[in-house]
Amino acid sequence: MTGLKQEFDTAIAQLTAEGAPYEIVTAADGTRSYSSAPANLAEALGVARNHGDREFLIYEGERRSFNQLMDEADALAAALQAAGITKGDRVALAMRNYPEWMSAFIACVSIGAVVVPVNSWGRPDEIAYTVEDAQARLVICDQQRYDGVAQRMAQQGIRMLLARPADSNHADNLASFVAGYSGKRPEQVAIDGDDTALIMYTSGTSGKPKGAVSTHRAVCQAIYNMECAAIAAAMTNGELITRMLEAGNEPTSLLAVPLFHVSGCHAQFLANLRGGRRIVMMYKWDVERALRYIEEERVTGIAAAPAMVLDLLESDDFEKTDTSSLFSVGIGGAATPPRVGALLREKVPTNFSGTGYGMTETNAQGASLTGKAFQERAGTAGFPHPIVDLRICDEQGDELPQGETGEIWLRSPANIREYWNRPEANAAEFRDGWLKTGDIGYVDEEGFLYLADRAKDMIIRGGENIYPIEIENQLLEHPAIKEVVAIGLPHERLGEEVAVVAHLHAGASLSEEELVEYARSHLAGYKVPSRVFFAEEPLPRNATNKILKRDIKAALLAS
16 A cells, blocks of 8 residues: 555544544444534535635626625525425526526525526526426526526426526516515525435436436535545645645635536535635636636636646646646546646646546545645546445446456445436436446556546447547647547447547647557557547537537437
8 A cells, every 4th residue: 555545544534533523434234424414405504604704706796705695595595485485396597607506506405495406508408308307396597598498487387587687677587586585584494314405417418317316415425525535635735735825825716617517516616615715706618717817816726627627727828827826726527637637747836636536426426636646646536535435346236356447336425316207217327325327447456546438438349348538548648639539430340440539729730640640659559540530629518528429429420
């Protein structure tokens, strides 16, 4: 066992021992949980009041303190109760990143209503599908989403409230709905840890999105686990933390990912609200604006998908911008390409950055590592979290020996309870408390988790299993390639052949022959692409910046 793992295990043992702040207890079935975690989200988020009038949220020139956001949430909660929204009712949030998204989330969970975050990147029919599938009674939305689905919602008797309408006299204006409740608080509601808190829909990159049902307990365990992991990371990176403190910048996160996803909602919004840290929130990702915020607001941390981090670090404006406050870059949503680590070492030499592995179905919990471990163990997703059981299984669900590659199965109190109204999916993907993740990986002899790829993305060429991410990460090292995807296309003799679609940096040039020769010099022969396509436009991505391989493959097959 390396010193890195020993340090981490020692820190976790101190934090989770009997009587310690993050004491862990073990149930009869062997699952572990934090005994002191909040009982429900109303309790978990109520601690934001402790931060009082300190600044919490900066958005497009607007500034809110912790108290102001909580007051807005209280007024909305009281108004919702007056309008007949009760415990268990589903309330859909269908808007881009707005302060109203945050206040609505707090308001709903505080009265026992169930939050249904809607992918605001979706087409009107996709948004309507989520609202209808969840059987929501109310939709709180922005103008664009309202315009797309209002008529359909009206036909079904689903009420809509409009945040920041183009016409302030709009009949469904959210501000008017709340106006008479300023300064009021909602009636208290008894909320049990097993009550449903959240139905968060999966990204839908491989089919219709499924509603992932989380209890209050699951989300609270997830938040508490993030806090424990953060403290353990600080304990094992004393020198880096000292440097950060000596710089004197107020901890400030740039929220550049959607709130409707676990990385934006849980890991940033909820974690910072409880932790007393400022958030600078972006309406949507824009690298030039992100750099400006970093400089103007002295942003200390950003968490984003690898593609966004590459956008930031490779931007021509990065060197022209004062990014000296930037200390932490969290990378999630996909395995971290080696190029990201190399650029971080070059452009943010003193950084407390990290990565992790989690998914909607685990409320973002799984594994993580930060600081020295991230810098020294490139390619790993980290150590499994202290309340997470992880095993690698074959196609039959039998556990494989350590070091072998297979499907990742997870068990944790942060896991979702079920998929909403999907009995077949529940039967297929849950077994005795374990979740089949659909991700492929392995755990090495020291306990580090490594991700290979999504099971559905694996290419089988002549009987050989090929993980596209290995090809993609290697090709990203080529200076001309900005982004690339590897997919399997049908082949009469081999079953599938390797194809790549590459989008180049502006002004760069690369021929098919040059790309293949580069691949041949760095990859095993059977992994070298036999078909190469160049995309003039950036590759299509979903709201969480994951490349839509399904769409790319469908387009190639149709051409």
